[in-house]
Each structure stands twice: as C-alpha cells, then as structure tokens.
Amino acid sequence: MLLLATLCxxxxxxxxxxxxxxxxxxxxxxxxxxxxxFFARFLVxxxxxxxxxxxxxxxxxxxxxxxxxxxxxxxAAVALxxxxxxxxxxxxxxxLDVLDGRIARLSNxxxxxxxxxxxxxDRWGELLVFAGYLWLLQDSPWLVAVMSAIGGSMMVSYTRAxxxxxxxxxxxxxxxRAERIALVASxxxxxxxxxxxxxxxxxxxxxxxxxxSICGVASTATAISxxxxxxxxxxxxxxxxxPEAIASMLAPPSPAxxxxxxxxxxxxxxxxxxxxxxxx
Numbered sequence: 001m002l003l004l005a006t007l008c009x010x011x012x013x014x015x016x017x018x019x020x021x022x023x024x025x026x027x028x029x030x031x032x033x034x035x036x037x038f039f040a041r042f043l044v045x046x047x048x049x050x051x052x053x054x055x056x057x058x059x060x061x062x063x064x065x066x067x068x069x070x071x072x073x074x075x076a077a078v079a080l081x082x083x084x085x086x087x088x089x090x091x092x093x094x095x096l097d098v099l100d101g102r103i104a105r106l107s108n109x110x111x112x113x114x115x116x117x118x119x120x121x122d123r124w125g126e127l128l129v130f131a132g133y134l135w136l137l138q139d140s141p142w143l144v145a146v147m148s149a150i151g152g153s154m155m156v157s158y159t160r161a162x163x164x165x166x167x168x169x170x171x172x173x174x175x176x177r178a179e180r181i182a183l184v185a186s187x188x189x190x191x192x193x194x195x196x197x198x199x200x201x202x203x204x205x206x207x208x209x210x211x212x213s214i215c216g217v218a219s220t221a222t223a224i225s226x227x228x229x230x231x232x233x234x235x236x237x238x239x240x241x242x243p244e245a246i247a248s249m250l251a252p253p254s255p256a257x258x259x260x261x262x263x264x265x266x267x268x269x270x271x272x273x274x275x276x277x278x279x280x
Contacts (some may be wrong), residue, residue: 063100069127078132083192087185094181115119142209152219163230173222187211
C-alpha cells in the first residue's frame with residue numbers, strides 16, 4: 001500500500017506541474033493508444049532518476065536479462081500464491097523493459113542483436129508469468145481463461161513480427177505488452193486484497209479468471225485487427241504492382257545492341273604469337 005500511495009502522490013505532483021505550465025521535459029517518448037502520451041511522459045519522468053543512474057553504467061542487454069529473471073520469479077511467486085509481491089516484481093520487470101530500450105537509444109547502443117534479445121525475452125517473460133497463473137488455477141475452470149490470454153498475447157506479437165518481415169509496420173492495438181502488464185497487475189492486486197479477508201477469499205479465483213478472460217479477448221481482438229490491417233496492405237501493394245507487371249510483359253522487346261567485332265591486331269614480323277598456358 002505504501003508503494004501504491006507513493007505512485008499516486010507522484011502522479012498528483014506531475015499533474016499539478018503540467019497544470020501550472022511547468023511540465024517536465026522528458027524529450028521524445030513513445031506511447032500507445034490506451035495510455036496516451038500524457039501517462040507515457042509521466043512514467044518516463046517517474047523513472048528518470050533511475051535512468052540517469054543506470055545510463056553508462058549498465059548495458060541495455062543486462063537490463064533485458066534482469067527483466068526476464070524478474071518475470072521468472074514473478075511466475076514462481078504467483079504459482080505459490082504470493083500475489084502482492086509477485087505483482088510488484090512484475091511491474092518492476094516492466095520498468096526495466098522500458099529502460100533497456102531508452103538506455104540503448106540514449107547511449108547509442110542500438111543493435112539488431114539487442115533488438116532480437118529484447119523481443120524474444122519479452123515473449124519468454126510473459127510465458128513464465130502466465131505459467132504461474134496456469135499452476136495457481138490448475139484446478140479451476142478459469143484455467144481456460146489463462147490459456148486464452150497466453151494464446152492471444154503470443155499472436156499479438158507474432159502477427160506484428162510476421163507483418164514486419166513482409167515489410168508492413170504495425171504498432172497499434174488495444175492490448176499490447178504495457179496494457180497486459182497493467183491489466184494483469186491490477187487484477188492480481190485486487191485478488192490479493194480480497195484474499196486477505198476470509199469472507200472474500202473465495203473471490204480470488206474468479207477475479208483472476210475474469211482478468212485473464214479480458215486479457216485473452218482483448219489480445220485476440222488486437223491480433224485479429226493487426227492481421228486484417230496487414231493483409232489489406234499487402235493486397236493493396238499486390239494490386240498496385242500487377243498493372244506494372246502486365247505492362248512490362250506486353251511491352252515490345254527492346255532491340256539488342258549491335259555486336260562489336262574486335263578488329264584484328266597485326267603483330268610485327270619479329271613478334272610471334274604464343275599459345276596461352278593451360279590452367280591446372
């Protein structure tokens with residue numbers, strides 16, 4: 001509760017600074033559709049001191065691997081039923097996931113290998129966290145909801161990666177990684193709060209199940225939306241290239257350039273021609 005109160009106080013201070021025209025300068029910030037630029041700037045401002053402390057001292061790849069390890073610990077804590085601590089670990093893992101990309105850009109350490117490590121670590125991290133919920137709800141009918149959340153989350157990432165491999169950039173969607181972390185953490189903290197009272201302890205599984213159901217449905221909708229957008233774009237490109245291909249096929253062949261016959265070189269009488277040596 002102390003950490004939550006600190007976050008609320010920091011958000012209030014940030015809102016007041018923005019209202020009086022003294023918004024912190026955080027530079028260019030990437031944001032998504034759900035949270036928008038305001039909340040994204042607040043998050044970057046909040047983690048700014050940690051970012052300045054780590055830049056130049058810790059490599060982005062080390063932060064990526066640390067985030068992956070924290071996701072593994074989060075999954076284990078969820079499986080054992082320690083939801084409050086697990087969720088704060090998951091939130092901190094998400095913060096490290098934000099920091100690795102920002103530090104890589106600010107320190108000019110962006111590499112294809114680092115991008116691959118970051119993307120694959122994110123997928124493994126989510127699988128480790130969801131594995132904890134699978135174990136926790138293994139005897140509950142809400143197990144299907146966890147499986148839908150896993151499938152939808154993986155398809156969101158796969159659809160984007162496959163489309164970008166075909167030259168179509170996809171960045172939108174309602175339920176991306178940041179939204180999934182926020183949703184799962186919020187639902188799990190609510191479940192942990194209900195689990196602290198014997199009268200509401202039976203609500204833990206339904207709350208987690210509903211959280212996973214929302215995650216699964218929203219993630220699936222995001223994946224399908226990206227699929228449709230990428231498919232339409234690829235069809236549009238194919239239709240645009242089709243007339244050009246037909247025109248090139250129907251165009252008369254261009255005349256071949258005249259062949260140039262090399263002129264015979266007359267050697268002086270005192271020079272005799274020598275056959276070239278055979279190459280072995």
